[in-house]
Every structure is written in structure tokens, then in C-alpha cells.
Amino acid sequence: xxxxxxxxxLAASCRHCGSPVPEGSPLTDFCCAGCEAVHRLLVDQGxxxxxxxxxxxxxxxxxxxxxxxxxxxxxxxxxxxASTGSVCALELDVQGIHCAACVWLMNExxxxxxxxxSLTVNPALGKVRLAWRKGAFDVAGFLRSVEGFGYxxxxxxxxxxxxxxxxxxxxxxxAAITMNVMLFSVSFYVGLxxxxxxxxxxxxxxxxxxxxGVVLVGGWPFFxxxxxxxxxxxxxxxxxxxxxxxxxxxxxxxxxxxGRGDLAYFDTLNTFVTLMLxxxxxxxxxxxxxxxxxxxxxxxxxxxxxxQEGDRxxxxxxxxxxxxxxxxxxxxxLVPVDAELLDARASxxxxxxxxxxxxxxxxxxxxxxxxxxxxxxxAAHLRARTDFQDSPLVALLRQTPSAASRVPAHARFxxxxxxxxxxxxxxxxxxxxxxxxxxGHDKALQVAVALLVVTCPCAIGIAVPLAYELTQTRLxxxxxxxxxxxxxxxxxxxxxxxFDKTGTLTLGRLELVDREAVEALAPxxxxxxxxxxxxxxxxxxxxxxxxxxxxGARFSSGAQVTEHPGQGLELxxxxxxxxxxxxxxxxxxxxxxxxxxxxxxxxxLATFALRESVRADARREIQALSEAGHExxxxxxxxxxxxxxxxxxxxxxxxxxxxxQRPEDKAEVVARIDxxxxxxxxxxxxxxxxxxxxxxxxxxxxxxxxxxxxxDFFLMGEGxxxxxxxxxxxxxxxxxxxxxxxxxxxxxxxxxxxxxxGLMTPLRAAVVMPLSSLSLILFTLASLSARRxxxxxxxxxxxxxxxA
Numbered sequence: 093x094x095x096x097x098x099x100x101x102l103a104a105s106c107r108h109c110g111s112p113v114p115e116g117s118p119l120t121d122f123c124c125a126g127c128e129a130v131h132r133l134l135v136d137q138g139x140x141x142x143x144x145x146x147x148x149x150x151x152x153x154x155x156x157x158x159x160x161x162x163x164x165x166x167x168x169x170x171x172x173x174a175s176t177g178s179v180c181a182l183e184l185d186v187q188g189i190h191c192a193a194c195v196w197l198m199n200e201x202x203x204x205x206x207x208x209x210s211l212t213v214n215p216a217l218g219k220v221r222l223a224w225r226k227g228a229f230d231v232a233g234f235l236r237s238v239e240g241f242g243y244x245x246x247x248x249x250x251x252x253x254x255x256x257x258x259x260x261x262x263x264x265x266x267a268a269i270t271m272n273v274m275l276f277s278v279s280f281y282v283g284l285x286x287x288x289x290x291x292x293x294x295x296x297x298x299x300x301x302x303x304x305g306v307v308l309v310g311g312w313p314f315f316x317x318x319x320x321x322x323x324x325x326x327x328x329x330x331x332x333x334x335x336x337x338x339x340x341x342x343x344x345x346x347x348x349x350x351g352r353g354d355l356a357y358f359d360t361l362n363t364f365v366t367l368m369l370x371x372x373x374x375x376x377x378x379x380x381x382x383x384x385x386x387x388x389x390x391x392x393x394x395x396x397x398x399x400q401e402g403d404r405x406x407x408x409x410x411x412x413x414x415x416x417x418x419x420x421x422x423x424x425x426l427v428p429v430d431a432e433l434l435d436a437r438a439s440x441x442x443x444x445x446x447x448x449x450x451x452x453x454x455x456x457x458x459x460x461x462x463x464x465x466x467x468x469x470x471a472a473h474l475r476a477r478t479d480f481q482d483s484p485l486v487a488l489l490r491q492t493p494s495a496a497s498r499v500p501a502h503a504r505f506x507x508x509x510x511x512x513x514x515x516x517x518x519x520x521x522x523x524x525x526x527x528x529x530x531x532g533h534d535k536a537l538q539v540a541v542a543l544l545v546v547t548c549p550c551a552i553g554i555a556v557p558l559a560y561e562l563t564q565t566r567l568x569x570x571x572x573x574x575x576x577x578x579x580x581x582x583x584x585x586x587x588x589x590x591f592d593k594t595g596t597l598t599l600g601r602l603e604l605v606d607r608e609a610v611e612a613l614a615p616x617x618x619x620x621x622x623x624x625x626x627x628x629x630x631x632x633x634x635x636x637x638x639x640x641x642x643x644g645a646r647f648s649s650g651a652q653v654t655e656h657p658g659q660g661l662e663l664x665x666x667x668x669x670x671x672x673x674x675x676x677x678x679x680x681x682x683x684x685x686x687x688x689x690x691x692x693x694x695x696x697l698a699t700f701a702l703r704e705s706v707r708a709d710a711r712r713e714i715q716a717l718s719e720a721g722h723e724x725x726x727x728x729x730x731x732x733x734x735x736x737x738x739x740x741x742x743x744x745x746x747x748x749x750x751x752x753q754r755p756e757d758k759a760e761v762v763a764r765i766d767x768x769x770x771x772x773x774x775x776x777x778x779x780x781x782x783x784x785x786x787x788x789x790x791x792x793x794x795x796x797x798x799x800x801x802x803x804d805f806f807l808m809g810e811g812x813x814x815x816x817x818x819x820x821x822x823x824x825x826x827x828x829x830x831x832x833x834x835x836x837x838x839x840x841x842x843x844x845x846x847x848x849x850g851l852m853t854p855l856r857a858a859v860v861m862p863l864s865s866l867s868l869i870l871f872t873l874a875s876l877s878a879r880r881x882x883x884x885x886x887x888x889x890x891x892x893x894x895x896a
């Protein structure tokens with residue numbers, strides 16, 4: 093394949109998103125090219141009010157997509173305009189929306205397009221609904237203008253989960269009722285007695301009925317979870333919460349049976365339920381927001397194919413493929429639809445389809461299944477047998493990695509905490525009941541209930557979810573979005589960080605240094621070069637093919653091009669042997685040639701110099717990871733010598749730089765070195781198998797097939813610092829969680845002792861339990877906020893082993 097170009101190094105806060113500008117970057121005012129492009133558009137179009145509305149919360153912007161087709165949109169518009177009436181409507185998913193400024197920007201752009209009726213943006217779910225007058229509005233033009241700012245539209249696939257609305261509604265109801273019941277309880281505490289007659293009776297009855305509503309509405313999530321745990325043989329942490337709610341409510345009903353609401357625990361019960369709902373809501377909130385940031389893509393949106401149209405070769409989205417299309421599949425590329433082979437012979441790997449790493453030969457007219465990879469050295473010519481929408485690949489792309497058979501360490505840790513907490517709470521409650529039973533049933537029951545009330549798992553139910561919320565909010569500002577529910581529990585165990593090369597450590601963008609090198613070619617030479625470059629999926633080939641296509645180069649379906657890994661492309665014709673690739677291979681007798689060379693019978697005809705950019709902070713961040721005690725690996729399908737050259741440039745140990753790796757090779761390497769401590773960062777379909785073997789996996793490619801749906805996190809922007817920050821923050825989070833558990837244990841030792849002594853009254857419980865929760869919340873805020881400046885500019889520290 094053609095030789096990779098030399099790496100060009102890129103060298104304050106970003107004027108768009110406020111993120112740090114990578115050291116050494118030529119973009120002195122911006123953290124990445126995406127932010128620079130979006131900022132320029134906002135200024136040029138008079139939309140700078142976006143920044144005042146964003147209030148410094150703008151996210152790093154992906155580079156605007158200017159060449160994206162809207163073939164998927166046409167049938168949706170036709171269906172919408174087939175409706176009766178003069179106004180038609182369409183609902184779409186949108187990727188990248190995160191604040192009020194985004195909503196304002198979309199509405200402002202909508203108003204600038206004539207014929208629009210209304211635009212409704214739902215930032216919580218990531219959806220837009222637009223209405224327009226039939227025949228008077230350019231829907232694709234509006235979407236294209238919005239996508240120029242880094243957003244991305246797609247068909248409506250996102251759906252609001254019932255739990256998303258369920259918890260906030262339950263929380264709102266319980267909070268309102270709790271405040272009212274607290275008012276009644278305050279009356280009891282300051283002197284309202286049965287002697288006050290009807291007022292006392294009314295307040296007692298209202299407390300009973302309102303508290304019954306809290307138990308039914310707010311307690312249901314915990315009852316359901318505890319019951320499911322019992323049916324599965326698991327002592328879930330919600331079990332003592334559910335038991336506490338039921339026993340406190342039952343005891344309070346007994347106390348209030350004679351109209352004595354002043355002796356009940358209704359205020360404590362309602363506060364407890366409301367606080368537990370707050371914690372449950374915090375756990376769910378950030379993950380849903382991060383997931384909705386992306387399109388609910390089935391994986392096909394970022395999948396492309398080369399389709400032959402006469403003497404032209406056109407790159408189209410897989411969704412546009414139809415039965416009968418002639419496709420050119422380069423070595424290593426994916427076959428998007430079931431197809432028939434047009435060449436005499438070819439080889440395909442079906443490991444993604446069958447799970448077996450076998451390569452099988454196919455003869456002319458043989459069937460090639462969707463999901464197969466071209467395993468030969470030459471491009472294959474196929475005829476599609478089905479439309480893409482009927483392709484088995486659609487279902488294959490939606491598959492998620494199978495769950496590991498072993499229980500992860502973080503899950504074992506929390507299961508152990510839950511089990512011990514449940515058993516301890518039940519034990520001390522029964523102990524209190526037994527110890528005080530000789531003093532009377534009422535006193536024994538009061539002690540047992542007090543123990544269930546004050547042994548509140550607030551550290552786990554409230555403070556811990558808040559700690560996770562704060563950590564993920566910090567990571568979002570850095571451009572790292574968490575998708576895996578347990579990622580922050582796994583990151584402290586990471587000791588090996590594995591990077592793919594192209595598109596991960598590099599920006600994945602190549603460009604010709606001198607375009608005249610292409611334009612100066614004779615038409616017949618240009619056609620030959622295009623025949624070779626168009627049949628390869630290497631980034632250099634794609635760059636050259638795009639440049640040659642713009643000059644009008646023609647495609648010949650009969651050309652038989654062979655790809656030699658690590659060397660280049662070869663084409664045999666009547667006039668001799670054409671080669672496009674590394675100088676030492678394409679022109680072995682020539683001296684002083686650099687870049688990618690086009691030759692005929694070993695005689696150079698043209699030289700193409702290309703530029704490739706490493707991410708601006710790659711060397712600094714890799715050095716920081718190494719100093720912090722992490723092993724850094726570079727695993728790439730690129731030629732071994734180029735991978736080693738990049739490893740030396742980035743200070744990666746040569747023994748950790750592996751080139752020439754196929755998808756199954758990458759997965760094998762990850763499986764070999766993984767000890768539940770690897771983090772893999774990749775950007776292509778060929779990284780999918782490695783994703784499944786890694787302990788943690790992330791991607792900077794949010795617009796590619798397969799990977800976003802399988803990743804634990806995704807990155808925005810052009811820097812890598814968020815990886816180191818996430819590892820450091822996760823360790824800090826683990827320390828804070830352990831300290832919270834220690835404080836909760838100390839609190840419970842004291843309150844259990846007081847309760848066993850019979851000194852815990854309903855009033856004291858009503859004061860102590862919320863006070864302990866507030867104290868833990870303040871401790872969490874102080875612990876995770878005090879680190880912000882040191883994380884932004886501090887030096888990495890050596891790793892310490894943290895128990896799982």
C-alpha cells in the first residue's frame with residue numbers, strides 16, 4: 093500500500109468551548125479545527141449571541157460535515173408532504189445538542205429559511221420537530237445549514253424510556269408532600285397536643301393520608317427492586333430501604349391509630365423516601381444525557397461503499413445501495429450487502445459473521461455474504477443482490493458485545509457492600525427488638541423502627557450518586573462523554589492504555605502538499621493512478637483517489653490491481669508494470685525520492701507528498717500516562733516500520749509498538765495482555781473485535797459505524813488529555829467513595845448505639861437523618877470541587893494500587 097506521509101506536529105483557552113488549547117498547536121485561540129470552524133461561522137453569520145446563552149458551557153465542536161448526503165431524508169419528506177393540509181411536519185433525531193444556546197441557534201437558522209412554520213427542539217431527548225408549508229421550504233437546506241455548525245441529523249429513532257419521566261414525577265410528588273407533612277410535624281414539635289381538638293386530629297389524619305401517598309408513589313421503585321433481588325437470590329441494597337419504609341410506615345400507623353400523629357415518624361419517613369429518590373434520579377440522569385447526545389444510529393449512518401457508475405467510481409452511503417449496483421470492495425473493506433462475485437476468484441473473511449477467523453475462497457458467480465471482509469490483496473468487484481435496507485448487516489451492526497461470563501470486580505465490590513449492609517441493618521434491628529421486648533411491645537417496636545430509620549444508607553443512596561454526577565460533569569467539560577454505566581468503577585484498575593494509530597493518535601486527515609502534482613499528470617496517466625488508488629482503502633489511497641476524481645479521472649472496471657501490504661499498489665498493463673507506493677519498492681533504482689511515487693517499469697512519473705497531523709497533545713499525554721505508571725501501547729494495521737517511527741516520535745516503547753495488525757490480531761493482542769486492566773482507544777470497524785476484549789474501550793469517532801454503540805465512552809475535540817483526566821478523576825472518585833463509606837459507618841455506629849440505648853425519639857430521628865445526609869453531600873462537594881485547578885494544571889502522579 094502507499095507509504096504514509098511524515099508526521100507533522102501541531103504546537104489560553106478555546107474561544108468557542110473554553111477548553112485548554114493544546115500546547116504547540118498552531119490554533120492559538122482554539123482547541124481544535126472544529127471549534128475554529130464553528131466560531132468563524134457564528135461570527136460570519138451574526139450569531140454570536142450563542143456564546144452569551146451558552147454561558148461558557150459550549151462543548152468542543154466536531155469538524156463540520158460539508159459533504160454529507162441526505163438520501164435518507166427524501167422518503168421522509170415525501171411521506172410528510174403526502175399528508176392532508178397545507179402544513180406538513182417531520183420529527184428527526186439530532187446529535188450534539190446540549191444547552192439553551194443550541195436551541196436558540198437552531199431556531200435562529202430556521203427563521204432565516206422561508207416557508208418554515210414552526211420548529212420545536214427537545215434538548216433532553218435530542219429531537220427536533222419541524223413544520224413547513226408544502227413546497228415552500230427547503231428541508232435539506234435547513235439541515236445542511238445546521239450541520240455546518242457541527243450538529244448531525246438522522247431519522248427519528250430515539251424514544252423516551254418510561255423510567256426517564258417516571259422518577260422525576262415521583263420525586264416531585266414526594267417532595268411536595270414531604271414539605272406539607274413537615275409543616276404538620278413542626279406544629280406537633282412546638283406544642284400542638286390532643287387538647288387542641290379538631291386541629292390536632294385534622295393534622296394527624298392529613299399526615300397519615302399524605303404519607304400513604306409517599307409510600308405508594310415514592311417507595312414503589314425500591315419495593316420492586318428489592319422483590320426482584322429476592323426472586324433472584326440477591327440481597328439488594330434496596331431491601332433494607334424497602335423494609336425500613338414499610339416498618340416505619342406500619343409503626344407510624346399504629347401510633348396514629350388513636351389519632352396521635354405526634355408520636356409517628358411520618359416526617360422522617362417522607363424525608364427518607366424523597367432523599368432516596370433524589371439519589372436514584374442522579375444515578376440515571378447523566379448517563380441518559382450522554383447517550384442522547386449521539387444519534388440513535390444503527391451503525392449504517394457512517395458506512396460507505398464504492399459504486400461503479402459507468403466510467404466513474406462514486407463513494408456513497410451504504411443506505412443508498414440498491415439491488416444490481418456494481419460495487420468495488422478494496423482489500424480489508426466490508427461488504428455491505430449480500431452480493432455476487434464478478435471477478436474470477438477472490439478471498440473473503442467471514443469472522444464477523446460466523447465468529448470464526450476463517451478465510452474462504454469464492455469463485456465467479458459465488459455468493460459473498462454481507463458482513464464479510466475482502467481478505468485478498470486485490471479489490472473485488474461485486475453485484476449487489478439486495479437493497480441495503482434488506483441486508484443482514486443492519487442487524488449485525490446493532491449487535492452489542494456479549495457479556496463476560498465472570499462478574500466484574502466493581503460489581504463484586506458493590507454486591508459485597510450491599511449484602512453486608514443489608515444483613516447488618518436487619519441484625520441490629522432484630523437485636524434492638526429483642527433487647528427491649530421485656531420493657532413492652534411498644535417500646536421494643538419503637539427501638540427497632542428507629543434503628544431502621546437512622547441506619548440510613550445515605551452514603552450510597554445520595555452522596556455516591558452525587559459524586560458520580562460531579563465527576564461526569566467535569567469529564568463532559570473536557571470532551572469525554574461516559575456511556576458505560578460502570579466505567580468510572582473500572583477506570584481505577586486500568587494500567588495499560590492501548591491506542592490505534594490513524595484517526596486515533598492522528599487526526600485521520602490527509603491532504604496533498606502540492607495539488608499541481610496531480611493536475612500536471614497526463615489524462616491517461618491520471619486514469620491509471622485513479623484505477624489503483626480507487627481500489628485501496630488505505631488513507632493515502634483515499635486521499636489520492638479523491639484528488640484524482642476531482643480532476644475528472646476515469647475508472648476502468650477491468651483493471652486488476654494488487655495491493656502489497658506495507659509497499660503499495662501494482663497494476664499490470666500492456667505497456668508494463670505500474671506501481672503506486674513507497675519509493676524503495678515502486679522505484680528501487682531511484683535515489684532521493686520521498687512520499688508516495690507513481691512509476692511505470694520502475695521509472696518515476698510523479699511524486700505525491702502528503703501531510704498527516706498527530707493530535708497536538710499526543711506526545712505530552714503519552715509521556716504523562718507513562719510517568720503516572722501506565723503501560724502505553726500502539727497497535728495499528730499500518731506497516732510495522734511506520735508504526736515504530738511514530739512510537740519513537742511519541743516516546744512509546746518500541747516493544748509496545750505493533751504494526752501490520754489485522755482486526756483479529758488486535759483482538760488477540762488485547763486478550764493476551766489484558767488482566768482486567770486495559771483501556772483501548774480506536775476509531776474504525778477493524779477495532780471492533782479489540783473493543784470486545786478490552787476491559788474499557790472508547791472512541792473519538794462518533795460518526796462511524798459500530799464503535800459508538802460498543803464503546804464505554806466517546807471523545808469530542810482533537811486532544812487526548814481527557815483520557816488522563818478520566819483516569820485521575822476516577823481514582824479520586826474511588827477515594828471519595830471509600831471515605832463516604834467510612835463516614836457512613838462511623839455515623840451508623842453512633843446512631844445505632846443511641847438507638848439501642850432507647851434514646852432515639854421520632855424528633856431526634858427527624859433531625860439526625862437529614863443532617864447526616866446534608867453533611868455527606870457537603871463533604872462530597874468539597875472533596876471533588878477542590879481538585880479542579882490542580883487537575884487542570886497539575887503534574888501526573890505515580891499510580892497506587894486501589895483495591896476493587
